[in-house]
Structures are given as structure tokens and as C-alpha cells.
Amino acid sequence: MKLIIPFFVFIFTELNIFSQPVFKNPGLPDSESYEIYEHFDNKVGFITTKIDIDLIEKNHLKFYEIHVNEGNLFRNEIVVKYSDLTTISEIRTNLLTNKVEQYFIKNDDSIHFYSSEKNVTRKLKTSETNIYSPLAFFISCRGFPFEIGKSVTFKSYMYEYGDILTMKLANTAKETIKIKAGTFDCYVLELSVGGWQSFFAPDKYYLYFAVDSPHIFIQYREQLDGTWYTDDLTKYSKK
Secondary structure (H helix, E strand, C coil): CCCCCCHHHHCCCCCCCCCCCCCCCCCCCCEEEEEEEEEEECCCEEEEEEEEEEEEEECCEEEEEEEEEECCCEEEEEEEECCCCCEEEEEEEECCCCEEEEEEEECCCEEEEEECCCCEEEEEECCCCCEECHHHHHHHHHHCCCCCCCEEEEEEEECCCCEEEEEEEEEEEEEEEEECCEEEEEEEEEEEECHHHHHCCCCCEEEEEECCCCCCEEEEEEEECCEEEEEEEEEEEEC
């Protein structure tokens, strides 16, 4: 689930408009595990991504702790807030070098980005709370107010530029799809860049979630160099 956003979309992006979280926990299980057959990129091809989600409590507050292993390439450690599934922190470690390649940390009045690949280290002062990690979309978007025609906007961050981008998510249809994990009735959520920046980044991305609550992630689709690729659920279980 790697969104390719043109560089110039980030020009003049400022964190001067604060918004409230748009997702709400629909009653997710305390612990879950996923396996996803994921298209990593055109060089590596497809990999098996394993995801473990566990409810934890710190200082009398609840969070979901998410571990995402992308084959033997990367380990991602993500913490999202229990009530609205916003991202609190994310650490991405290269398993081949055992070095942290990027991270995101949200504090009360600031956010901190780091990306070794893009040579970005940036700290932004902001009270923005409506921030969702791209790597956690498969859980956070389950809090979407599912209704055909419904749409919301939210903030997401991009390590490439150490910046925040407004995204739009719309429930466009219901569709039945058949994959290795089974046959599922799904809501189709269309993800795109929101606001004026959408004129420079018109690409659409599609996330499929089960119609039945708690709306587990089923499939992700994106177009890369004119070819459509899908990331499919292969295994799911409650622990």
C-alpha cells in the first residue's frame, strides 16, 4: 500500500487548518492477525506481509499496537489510538541492515518525521489530530462511516517529503469479490488526494472492506505504470 504522490503536490502545504478525527472504532477485536499477498514494487514483485494487532493500555489509555512484517524486508511498528484509530507513532526498520529507516511521532503540539532514504528530518508544530498512517489504512479505514455515497477527508503524512497531505475517502459501491481467502461482499472505498492538490495528483486507489462488521480488510488496488496491481488478504484470524 504505497501511494505514489508527485513532489510538487507538497508545495505550499501548511498545517494551519486543524480538523477532528473522522474515523471511529467500530468495535474491533482486541487481537487479530492478517496475511496479505502484497505487490511491493516492480523490482521485488510480490511478498507475503504478516500483520499482528493487539490492544494495549498505557497510562489508563487504550491503543492498538500493530506489527507489520513485509516479507524479510521491513518491520513496521505502529501505534494507533483506540477510539479514533489516529496514528500516534510509527517506526520502520530495514530487516537486512537492522537500521531504522523512517519514523513518525505525534506529540501534543508537534509531529516529527525522519527518513534516511530521503534525507528528511523535520519537526512541525501543530495541534492537528486528524492524522492517519498509510501503513495503517487497513485498520484505520475500518472506522469509516460506511454508507454508499459517504465521503470524508483526513490528513496523512508522506515520509518522502516530511509533510502532511489532505486525503479524501469515498464509499463508491458494494462489490462481491473472490480471492484466495474466500468470497466477500465488500464496500469499495476510493482514496484520492483532496482539495486543490487533487488537480496535480488525480490518481485513485481502492480499498475493499467486508460489509459485515467489523469490516475486515480484504483487498487494495492501485495502478502503477499503467498496470493494475492488487494486495489480497490470504489469511485472517482473531487471536
